[in-house]
Structure formats: C-alpha cells, structure tokens
Amino acid sequence: MMALRLFHYPLPILFVALIFFTIPFLNFFATAALYDLSQRWDHVFDRIQPLQYFLSALSLVIAYGLIAKKKFGYYLFLLFSIVLASYNLWMVAWVSLGKKLFLAGIRLQTPDIIWNAVFTAVILGAIFYFLRKEISAPYLSGLQRGWRGGYRETHPVPFHWTNVDGEREGDGYTINVSGSGALIPLPQHHFLKEGDPINLHLKLENEKREIIPISVKGTIVRLDREADGTDLAGITYEFQVAQKEEKEEFLKFLTRVFAPRYPVSNKIEAGKNLPGESTGELVNISTEGLYIKSDTVYEMGELISVKILTRSGPIFLKGIVRWSNPNARYGKPVGYGLQIESAENMNHFRIWVWKQRFRIFHGR
Incomplete structure (x- = not known):
C-alpha cells in the first residue's frame, strides 16, 4: 500500500527524499575510499568526523519528514543547508587567509575548496527551489497530511458540483481554494x-x-476522510482556452481574498451592533480580512463590529463573517473569520497592518 501511495508523490519530493536517505551511506563509502579502508569496514566509523555524523543523522530525519509530509522535514532541511553552507564558507575564508586545510593527510587546494562551495550552493539552491515549489502546492497543505509553505487561508466559497454525466451533485463551501485547485467537502x-x-x-x-459565477471543469486528484467521517475531495482545475476572462476574474478574486496575512495576538471586542458583546484575540490580520479566536462564534453572513486594541489606540472595523468555526477545524482555534467591509480610519488601519509585517514579536 505504501509503495502504491508513493506513485502519488511529486517526483521532486521523492527525488530529494531519496538523496537525503542515501547521504549516510554515501558518507560511509566515501570515507572508506578516502582512507583506503575497503577491507577494514569496522575502522571507517573511527574516521568519520562529528559533523559528518550530525549531517548523516539529520539527513535521515529530513528524508522521513518529506515522505511523511511533516513540517519539520522542511525546516530541518533549512538547518542542514545552513550548517553545510556555513562550513563551506568557513573553509573558503580559512584558506583565503593563507591557512592550510588537510583531509586524510592531503592538503586541500584553494580552487578545489571554492569549487566545492559553489557546487554545494547550486545543489542546495536547486533542492530549495523545487521543495518550495511543491510545498506551496496541494502536496503539503494545511491539513493533517502536511503543510503549505505559501500562506493559504481557509476560505469558504459557495459552490455546486456535478459529476460528468450530471447524475450526482452537491453543494457547500470550499475549504481551501488556490489558482490551480480547491479542497471541498462531499456529501455521504x-x-x-x-x-x-x-x-x-x-x-x-x-x-x-457582486456575485460572479465561475464554472470550471476539474479532476479529483485526492480523496481524504476527516475524523468525523466527512469526505474531502482535492480538485485540480482545467480552465479551457475560451475561459480566459473567467480565469482572470478568478485570479483577481484570489489576489484580493488572499492578501498577505500576518500573525498577531491583539485583544479585541466584538458585537453585532457595537463592540463589547464578546471578547477575543486576533490570530492573523490582513487588509482584507482577519481571524478571531473567541468562545463566542458568530454565524456566517452576520455583520460584526470589531474594536482592536493597539498601543496606538483602538481600531474600529466592520466585517462580514465568512467562516464560522465552532469546532476548531483545519488547524484554527475556535472562532470566526471576517471579511472586512469598512474601517473608521482606513489609512490608520492599513498602516497598522503594514507595520505587522516587520515585527519580530507580534502582538499589541
């Protein structure tokens, strides 16, 4: 079963995972060849340096993380790259100062060290490029099966689906949408x-x-089942050549609703008429929307007034509830998501949101 599932993995993910899985073995045999220990395998471990042990162990964990679709797999790859790149930079700097470096009793020449540093940088850069490309795609989404590198906020868009012969159909709200696909719930x-x-x-x-209907053909590329028994379908779009305007309108919509969001933890007050009916805490914010962690969860479509408490004074907003999440689904705490309709001082609000981008420790 695992072998069959691997066929559904993106090739760059499989290739990179294989590279990291083989690093400890390549390290072992390279050390044996360097010290001419092909007949004394038990002595190879004595020749392997602590950094080699560290990177070998780290590479196995990275390989597992990529195959298991875990967030730590990518982060550890970044750590691996930083350590290896730093070591290469240190060697280049060391020989540039006229110092000598030896490996197995042989002095390393400056051109060889520089060439090795450049080669390492190119390889790590290529791996970084392809991993980023894949983790921003549905392979590593925000669900339990993985994570997503490019920030993708859960966004409910009303939809209706039919199968190709029109015999089966369903309605609902999307969970995630992107320029290439969507994740939707399915009926029993x-x-x-x-x-x-x-x-x-x-x-x-x-x-x-204004409501703009978009119709697009697609293909089901993945079916998942949540803990509560709900089936989810991952769909990839297939816009036709004649749908150029529809596709452009769709991408404009995504650009607007997926404005960059920044993590914050400001306290808020909210209410249907005036703030003060309930309290909560911001989870993230953008110029287009926000998510509020709160024990009071409003219904979708309700117009809510919000007061955000900041050091520079309160910010008053009004927004429509676009996502009601009383069961803490899809990696978000209990609360609700708002689409911002208006602000008492829109310029003040936009400047405050812009400032969050540059904060190391987000908050008030």
Missing part, C-alpha cells in the same frame, strides 16, 4: 473516486460585493 454516498472528472460552479464576490 457521493460515489466519487480519484481520477473522476467533475464540474465545479463557484460563486465569487468582486470588490463591489
């Missing part, structure tokens, strides 16, 4: 399977809050 007894074509009808809102 949907009888869909991976590889099935599907017709997706989305209802988007433009800047004027």
Whole structure:
C-alpha cells in the first residue's frame, strides 16, 4: 500500500527524499575510499568526523519528514543547508587567509575548496527551489497530511458540483481554494473516486460585493476522510482556452481574498451592533480580512463590529463573517473569520497592518 501511495508523490519530493536517505551511506563509502579502508569496514566509523555524523543523522530525519509530509522535514532541511553552507564558507575564508586545510593527510587546494562551495550552493539552491515549489502546492497543505509553505487561508466559497454525466451533485463551501485547485467537502454516498472528472460552479464576490459565477471543469486528484467521517475531495482545475476572462476574474478574486496575512495576538471586542458583546484575540490580520479566536462564534453572513486594541489606540472595523468555526477545524482555534467591509480610519488601519509585517514579536 505504501509503495502504491508513493506513485502519488511529486517526483521532486521523492527525488530529494531519496538523496537525503542515501547521504549516510554515501558518507560511509566515501570515507572508506578516502582512507583506503575497503577491507577494514569496522575502522571507517573511527574516521568519520562529528559533523559528518550530525549531517548523516539529520539527513535521515529530513528524508522521513518529506515522505511523511511533516513540517519539520522542511525546516530541518533549512538547518542542514545552513550548517553545510556555513562550513563551506568557513573553509573558503580559512584558506583565503593563507591557512592550510588537510583531509586524510592531503592538503586541500584553494580552487578545489571554492569549487566545492559553489557546487554545494547550486545543489542546495536547486533542492530549495523545487521543495518550495511543491510545498506551496496541494502536496503539503494545511491539513493533517502536511503543510503549505505559501500562506493559504481557509476560505469558504459557495459552490455546486456535478459529476460528468450530471447524475450526482452537491453543494457547500470550499475549504481551501488556490489558482490551480480547491479542497471541498462531499456529501455521504457521493460515489466519487480519484481520477473522476467533475464540474465545479463557484460563486465569487468582486470588490463591489457582486456575485460572479465561475464554472470550471476539474479532476479529483485526492480523496481524504476527516475524523468525523466527512469526505474531502482535492480538485485540480482545467480552465479551457475560451475561459480566459473567467480565469482572470478568478485570479483577481484570489489576489484580493488572499492578501498577505500576518500573525498577531491583539485583544479585541466584538458585537453585532457595537463592540463589547464578546471578547477575543486576533490570530492573523490582513487588509482584507482577519481571524478571531473567541468562545463566542458568530454565524456566517452576520455583520460584526470589531474594536482592536493597539498601543496606538483602538481600531474600529466592520466585517462580514465568512467562516464560522465552532469546532476548531483545519488547524484554527475556535472562532470566526471576517471579511472586512469598512474601517473608521482606513489609512490608520492599513498602516497598522503594514507595520505587522516587520515585527519580530507580534502582538499589541
């Protein structure tokens, strides 16, 4: 079963994971060849340096993290790269000062050290590029099966789906949407399977809050099941050539709703008429929306007044509840997401949001 699942992994992920899995073995045999210990394998371990042990162990953990779709796998790769790059920079700097470096009794020449540093940088840069490309795609999403590098906020877009022959259909709200696909909940007894074509009808809102219907054909690339038994379908879009305007409108919508969000922890007051009906804490904020952690969860579609407490004074906003999350689903605490409708002082609010981008410790 695991072997079959590997066929669904992106090739760059599998290739990079294989590279890191083989590093300890390559390290062992390279050391044996360097010291001519092909007949005395038990002596090889005495020749391996502490840094080599560290990087070998780290590479195995990285390989596991990538295959298991864990966040730490990517972060440890970054650590691996920093350590290896720093070591190469140290060697270049050392020989540049006229110092000598030896390996197995042989002096390392400056051109060889520089060439090795450049080669290492190119390889690590290529791995970084392809990993970032994949972790920003559905492979590593915000669900339990992994994570997503590019920030992707859960966003509910009303949709209606039908299968290719129109015999089965369903309605709901998307969980995640992107420029290439969507994650949607399915009703019971949907009888869909991976590889099935599907017709997706989305209802988007433009800047004027006007509904713009978008219809797109797609293919089911993944089916998951949550702990509560809800089936989820990962869909990849297949916009046709004649749908150029629809696709552009869709991408404009995504650009607006997925404005960069920044983690914050400011206290807030909220209410249907005036702030003060409930309290909570901001989780993230953008110029287009925010997520509030609160024991009081408002219903979708309600207009809410919010007072954000900041050191420079309170900020008053009004927003429409676009996501009600009383069960703490999809990696978010109990609370609700707002789409911002207006601000008492929009310029003040935008400047405050912009400042969050440069904070090391986010908060008030």
